[in-house]
Amino acid sequence: MARVTLEHVTKRYEDVTAVDDMNLEIEDGEFVCLVGPSGCGKSTTMETIAGLTKPTEGTIHIGDRDVTKLPPKDRGVSMVFQNIALFPHMNVYENISFGLRLRKYDKDEIDRRVDQAADIVQLEGMLEREPNELSGGQQQRVAIARAIVREPDVFLMDEPLANLDAKLRVHMRTELQRLHKQLETTIIYVTHDQAEAMTMSDRIAVINAGELQQIDPPLVCYNEPANRFVAGFIGSPSMNFVEGELTAGGLSTEHFDLEFDASAIDVPSGEAITMGVRPEDIYLTKNVDSATSASEVVEARTDVLEPMGDQIFVYLSLDETSAEMMTSDEASAASNQLLMSVDPDTDIDEDQSISVVLDRSKVHLFDPGTGNAIAHGVESLSHATPETEAGAETADVARADSESGGRRE
Template identity: 70%
Template sequence: MANVTLDGVTKRYEDVTAVDDMNMEIGDGEFVTFVGPSGCGKSTTMETIAGLTKPTEGHVYIGERDVTNLPPKDRGIAMVFQNIALFPHMDVYDNISFGLRIRNHEKSDIDRRVEEAAEIVQLDGMMHRMPEEMSGGQRQRVAIARALVREPDVFLMDEPLANLDAKLRVHMRTELQRLHRRLDTTIIYVTHDQAEAMTMSDRIAVINAGKLQQIAPPLTCYNEPANRFVAGFIGSPSMNFVDAEVTNDGLESENFTIEFDPSTTDGLAPGDRVTVGVRPEDVYLERTADGVEHPTGLIDARTDVLEPMGNEVFVYLVTGDDTETSMEIEGGATTDDQLLMSVDPDTRIDVDEDVEVVLDRSRIHLFDYETGDALRHGLVDIASAGSGTPERGVGDSD
């Protein structure tokens, strides 16, 4: 096992910067997932750690060794790729043992390692099967076992579940978590699937445009995103974003106000522009909001689209006077005239119904309008006392 350190790693391809000044410390035995949209630089970062790509600037350390200029075979790493790439003419035993055989390991050592790896990934009794006789999940386990027998310091996994069906991906996520607990070794995992990142990782590294946006435990990225990009990328469906202006008493957007004390947030002053973020599960129908301790004032809305998901229903709300809708895809679920709300599947609600909703102020996020950096998570401080009952268009008191 070993820790992995990236020190100012940058990778440029002519006029394209794929990885930009990446600094990261991955602890010994930690499971860290690189997550981000396609083309963000997560695979290039992994390839740099593996030695498949040489950085333009910076250094890569595995343990105490500077491995920046070492070939992959000397780095103490093993990789599992999206393309399983088993040898079709070899059975399971030969596929798993191939790397050891070409390195001239003793037969007894090869047998021991293959047997141990097969037991870990539950391939007992399949040693003489050919790849074409196996399911996708079984072939993926063979690829993992092939990496295990190397007994590496670091496992690198580049979207190994991407080609599996949805049910099998869920199963393999569980298998990988068990594998990590059993081996207690360092695993670096690349995916664009945030469900994989959230469920398996000790920490996730959110990457965009080659830059590290945040590296933290999954729930920290979800509840305390470092910036608007992380807030919009982590969580499905995405966070609602609404532009607002700071006033003496709080925030005023085009269609509603939120009362709190701006002086409790450093750098905020009346007239400043901010972006307000709130997740769909923190938007409530007024008639079901009894358990919300810090509700905003009532917001008039009309239901536009309902999406039953089984365990919940997503409700798209129009909060402005316009009846036309145009969902913004990049960066969030809604525009300033729209909100996405999640409700219990037993909630009685219809399309084109006039409703009143409130937001949970303790779960509202503020982001800098220009940079997108997080300013505050939770707005429970208010400027004035009141009755504690939501009023139309303004926040309640505590």
């Protein structure tokens, strides 16, 4: 096991910057997912760690060693690729042991490691089988066992489940979590599937256009996104975004107003601002009690319903513009559209006038220029009462006591 540290790592290909000044620290024994859209630089980042690609600038440390210029074989890493790449003319035992035999390990040591790895990934009794006699999930386990026998400091996995069917991917996600607990080793996992990232990792590193956007535990990325990109990428379906203008009374948009104490935000009145709210944080007025801090009523008309089994996605139109007159891309980005999720037993129809509220405690505000987050939740931005001010003063005193070890001047 080992800590992995990237310091100012940059990778350029002529006029294309694949990784831009990446600073990343992954703790010993941590499971970190590198996640982002296709072409964002996550695989290139992993390849620089593996030694398959040399960074243009920056340094890479694994444990206490600077491995920036070391070949892959000397870095103490094992890699599992999207393409399983088993040798078709070798049986399972031979595939798993290939790397060890290449390095001329003792036969008894090879047998010990292969048996141990086969036990970990549940391949007992299959060592004599050929790859074409295995299911897709079993073949992936062989590839993982081949990495385990190296007993590396770090496991690198580049979208290893991408070629499996949906049901098998869910099963293998569980297997990988169990493997991580059993081996207690550092795992760096590349994926574009946010469900994999959210369910498996200790922390998620969100990457876009070669730049690290945020690295935090999954729920922090979900509930407190660092910027609009993270907010839109993490979560399915995506967060709703509405452009508006900050006023003394809150936020004014083309179709509705959101009231809160805008003086608590370090943004001048009259400035443009982007509001974000997730579909599950929009409620029918009859369910207003489910919202921690309900906004004023917003009038809308249902457009399209998508039953998903455990919920229904409801596309809302905020004005008389027909979504049928727009392309799908225009509809998804339109300021007059909101997506709401409701329980599957909700009595709701298409082309129906409804009233909804937003949960202000779950509303996010972003700078439309930089995209950086300004606030997560505006429930607490209401005008302070004498009681809340007194409570805040007491909290400040208690915090000062704690930081000074209880000493008073």
